[in-house]
Amino acid sequence: MATPVTLYDLLPDVLSRIEEDLPPAFNSPPTPPNPDGAPDGPIFWNLMGEVYVQMVDAIFEAAMATGLVQLSNVQVTLAANTTYFALQNNTSIGIPKGVIAAMRMRAPFSIRKTTLKALDDYQPAWQQTTPGSQIISWFPLGLSYFGIYPQQAADSQVVMDFIYSPINQTRPYDGTQVVPLQQEFNDILTQYAAAMLRSKEGGAEAEEADVVFQAFATRMKKLSAFQMRMDSLDYSPAFGAAARVNPREVV
Amino acid sequence: MAIAGAGYLTALDVLCDLSYQLFEPIANTVITSISSSGGEFTLGVISSASLYAGALIAVGYGTAQVEITTVDLVVNSTTIKVGLVNAHNVGDKIFAPTFPVQQPTDPLWTQAEMLAYLSSACNDFLTDVPLVYGVNPAVNIQPTQQNGLLPSDCMEPMRVAFQMPVGPYPMRETSQANLDAYDYRWQSAQPGAPQVYFRDKMPLQNFGIWPRVNNTAVFEIVYSRRQGPMQLLDGFLFPDMFVPVVKYRTLSFAYSKDGEARNPGLAKYFAARYEFGAKVAGMILAAVNDPNLEMAQ
Numbered sequence: 001m002a003t004p005v006t007l008y009d010l011l012p013d014v015l016s017r018i019e020e021d022l023p024p025a026f027n028s029p030p031t032p033p034n035p036d037g038a039p040d041g042p043i044f045w046n047l048m049g050e051v052y053v054q055m056v057d058a059i060f061e062a063a064m065a066t067g068l069v070q071l072s073n074v075q076v077t078l079a080a081n082t083t084y085f086a087l088q089n090n091t092s093i094g095i096p097k098g099v100i101a102a103m104r105m106r107a108p109f110s111i112r113k114t115t116l117k118a119l120d121d122y123q124p125a126w127q128q129t130t131p132g133s134q135i136i137s138w139f140p141l142g143l144s145y146f147g148i149y150p151q152q153a154a155d156s157q158v159v160m161d162f163i164y165s166p167i168n169q170t171r172p173y174d175g176t177q178v179v180p181l182q183q184e185f186n187d188i189l190t191q192y193a194a195a196m197l198r199s200k201e202g203g204a205e206a207e208e209a210d211v212v213f214q215a216f217a218t219r220m221k222k223l224s225a226f227q228m229r230m231d232s233l234d235y236s237p238a239f240g241a242a243a244r245v246n247p248r249e250v251v
Numbered sequence: 252m253a254i255a256g257a258g259y260l261t262a263l264d265v266l267c268d269l270s271y272q273l274f275e276p277i278a279n280t281v282i283t284s285i286s287s288s289g290g291e292f293t294l295g296v297i298s299s300a301s302l303y304a305g306a307l308i309a310v311g312y313g314t315a316q317v318e319i320t321t322v323d324l325v326v327n328s329t330t331i332k333v334g335l336v337n338a339h340n341v342g343d344k345i346f347a348p349t350f351p352v353q354q355p356t357d358p359l360w361t362q363a364e365m366l367a368y369l370s371s372a373c374n375d376f377l378t379d380v381p382l383v384y385g386v387n388p389a390v391n392i393q394p395t396q397q398n399g400l401l402p403s404d405c406m407e408p409m410r411v412a413f414q415m416p417v418g419p420y421p422m423r424e425t426s427q428a429n430l431d432a433y434d435y436r437w438q439s440a441q442p443g444a445p446q447v448y449f450r451d452k453m454p455l456q457n458f459g460i461w462p463r464v465n466n467t468a469v470f471e472i473v474y475s476r477r478q479g480p481m482q483l484l485d486g487f488l489f490p491d492m493f494v495p496v497v498k499y500r501t502l503s504f505a506y507s508k509d510g511e512a513r514n515p516g517l518a519k520y521f522a523a524r525y526e527f528g529a530k531v532a533g534m535i536l537a538a539v540n541d542p543n544l545e546m547a548q
Contacts, residue, residue, distance in 0.1 A: 050271045057495040064492050065531050067538070084386045088257040088490070098258065100490050101539040113542045116410060116473065120421040121418065128418035140539050141473060143257070143489060144384040163535075165492050170259045170313075171267075200272045202517055210520060 003171055005183070007055050008175035009235055010190050014051060015042055017194035023047055045197055052173035054220075058192035058216075063166040063187055063221035068128045069180050070103070071096065071164040078156045087162075098168035100144045106136045106156040112137040126150070192216045199220070254479070256486015257383075260494050263309055265485040266348035266365050268498060273360065273505060273512065276301045278347045283329070289526055291323065292335045294345075298360045299325050307362050307483060313344035313530060321485050340345050347483070359512045360505060366481055372500035372525075373478035373487065377406060381475035383488040384409070388419075392468045395442065398459045405474040408458060411448045414469040422460070426451045430461055437461055496528030523537040 015022055020042040024235040045051050063069045076094040078085060087099050105111045114137040119126045138148045165179045167173075179189065195212035198205045253261070270277050280302075284295030294310075302308065302322050311317040315335040324332040350360045377383060385404060392399030401408060412419035425447040430437045434503045438461075445460040445468060453459055460468065478488050488492055507518035 016320065030317065046271055049267060049277065053268055053271075057498075060492045060495050061528070061531075064496075064528070066534065067535065089255055098490070100492060101535070115540060115542050118542065120410070124421055125418075128415070128420065139542070141384040141386070141474070142536060143382045143539065144476070145386060165258060165490050165541075168259060171264045199517070199520070200274070202514055206517060206520060213524070 004029065005053050006175060006179065007173065007177050010055060010179065010186060010193075011051070012035070013187075013190040014193045014197075015021055017190065018032060018042075018045065018197050020045060033102075041183060043066065048172045048174065050197060051176055051193065052177075053171075054196045055189060056167050056173055056177065056191040057196065058189040059166045059179060059181065059215075061192065062181060062189060062220055062223075065217070066181075066223045067163055068182070068223070069164050069166040071099065071162045073161060074160050076158050076160050078135075078148060078158055080154050081125060081151050081154075083149070083151055084141070084145045086134045088144060088146055095162075096168075098165040100163040100165055102138075102140055102145050102160055102162055104161040105146075105158050106160075107135055107156065109159070111135050112141050114149075116141065188216050188219045191248075253482065253484035254486055256456060256491075257489055258487060258491030258494070259430055260484050260491045261483065262366060262369055262481040262485050262487075263346070263348065265369060265494060265498055266362070266428075266483070267346075269365060269501060269505065270348040270350065272502060273350075275350045275352055275360065277349070278302050278306070278345060278349045278351075280345050281342045282310075282339060282341055282345065285339060290334065293326070294333060295333050296331060297329070299328050299331050301349050302331055302345075303349065303351055305355070306347065306349040306351070308333070308345050308347040308349070309483060310335060310343065310345050311337065312344040314343060316343075317484065327428045335425075336355070343437070359510060360508075362483075365501070365505065366483070368501045368504040369497065370478060370481045372497040372504065374406075375500055376493070376497050376525075376529060376532070377475065377477055377488070380536055381531045382493070382532065382536055383476045384473060385476045386471070386473050388414070388471045390470045390472050392460060392464065394466050394468075394471070395463050397438065397461075397463055398457045399468075399470075401456050401458055402472065402474060403456070404476050404479065405456070405472070406477040408448075408450070408472050408474045410473040411458065412471040413445050413460075415444070415473055421470040423447045425449050425461075427459070428452075455528070479491060484524055493528070493532055496525060496532060499524040499528060 012022060042051060074094060085093065087095060087102060091097055117138050119139065124150050129150040131151040133153055135148050136150065138146055140146050167177055191212050195209035199209040267277055280296045280298050282294050282296060286293045298329060302325050304322055304324055306322045307319055308322060309317055312322055316339060318337045320333045320335055322331055322333055326332060350358060350362055350365060352359050385402060387402045390399060409420060412421045422445060426449050431489040440462040442464045442465040445462060445464060447461050449459045476488055503518045503522040503525060506514040506521065
């Protein structure tokens with residue numbers, strides 16, 4: 001099994017892409033390993049305020065585009081006589097903070113996923129059903145809630161799978177954050193971070209950053225979990241508008 | 252009281268990111284001494300760089316005692332005066348995106364402006380991609396009234412159910428125009444259990460029912476939520492994974508304003524980045540809500 005990669009591990013790649021120095025004593029004795037002087041970077045970008053932040057944003061966008069960061073087999077306690085359960089800030093029932101969306105419910109076998117509208121259409125009085133001991137179906141409400149039908153007469157244990165936020169901590173990021181994606185993402189994450197760091201320079205730098213971002217988007221499309229199940233053209237039209245930054249005449 | 256977010260990031264974190272992007276220094280210092288007189292606190296700090304009278308700062312950043320306060324006076328390069336409510340210690344951090352460039356005469360951006368941009372960006376995002384929902388089981392319409400107030404954070408009601416003694420029963424959405432065509436006397440109908448609700452031709456943030464109810468009518472409303480005006484320590488209603496998207500929207504606002512820092516190219520670039528992010532977030536929402544998708548790997 002591969003060793004987990006941290007932001008710190010990817011730092012040299014990001015900084016070299018923007019011709020920046022490594023932080024002092026990066027993976028080396030504190031004596032200057034650089035004949036031109038001690039590494040003292042980054043100089044033009046702030047390590048914790050910008051570089052690590054852009055690396056985490058790259059992970060966020062990659063996870064958003066692919067849906068690959070998931071949490072499985074989470075025991076959740078569903079309170080009796082309750083239809084809706086909050087997904088966010090509801091750790092008391094077993095849902096960890098950082099959950100994005102519910103994917104599956106089992107108790108112990110898979111429970112049918114439906115929608116609120118389908119329940120209303122098919123059985124309008126579904127909320128008036130006497131609480132029981134067997135969940136027939138569950139439905140999501142965006143990223144905020146999920147619901148069950150029927151309510152349970154007693155507290156019930158279910159097992160759920162979630163899409164999960166890849167980084168779950170307060171700022172500042174110190175480089176120890178583990179990249180929760182497969183190895184094939186590493187290169188494109190550093191490209192993304194470097195591109196975003198360059199974008200603030202404006203002009204041609206930003207234009208080139210845009211090209212790198214399009215490469216990022218293309219790679220994410222290939223790696224996407226959603227993409228496999230949805231229209232293969234879903235990603236393309238939205239970015240068609242990106243065009244170019246500060247279009248220039250070529251003479 | 253700061254609003255707890257779905258994730259860990261706060262408006263302060265994002266405004267710091269934007270500060271770096273916009274070449275605005277950040278106030279980042281440590282308290283070296285504390286004294287008080289007449290309710291005002293004099294703080295010794297390592298450096299008062301990027302602080303100015305009127306700037307909002309987070310004192311005790313990273314601790315449970317963190318609070319947002321306003322700088323009353325910058326006495327010198329190592330002393331400031333502020334009002335404080337919570338107890339703080341020497342060594343506590345003062346941290347804030349103060350947008351100090353050209354303060355106080357002609358700032359490129361102000362904190363209030365950037366917070367407003369960020370709030371607008373959040374609501375644009377939630378309008379484009381209604382990811383965040385609320386459930387209010389007890390919204391009332393007073394006896395014999397046709398209309399009632401929606402929850403204050405409701406952007407759009409998704410489902411309205413009448414609370415009957417045995418549980419909620421969903422109502423169909425219609426319009427007053429439709430009711431007019433159905434029965435021109437509908438507003439004079441005998442009170443009874445409401446069957447439909449509507450939102451047209453009435454004050455903002457209201458919904459109407461037909462028929463009216465003689466007693467106080469209670470409704471369960473499922474609705475998409477809006478993010479209110481943000482303060483520095485407020486969290487986001489959506490998970491951290493989506494925060495870069497609103498960050499790009501905010502940057503497009505910041506770059507497109509008139510003034511010395513105007514940059515139409517970057518404004519367009521970040522607007523496109525926002526569009527892309529909103530598109531992908533929309534795909535997530537569609538996949539999450541699709542009953543045929545489990546999305547398990």
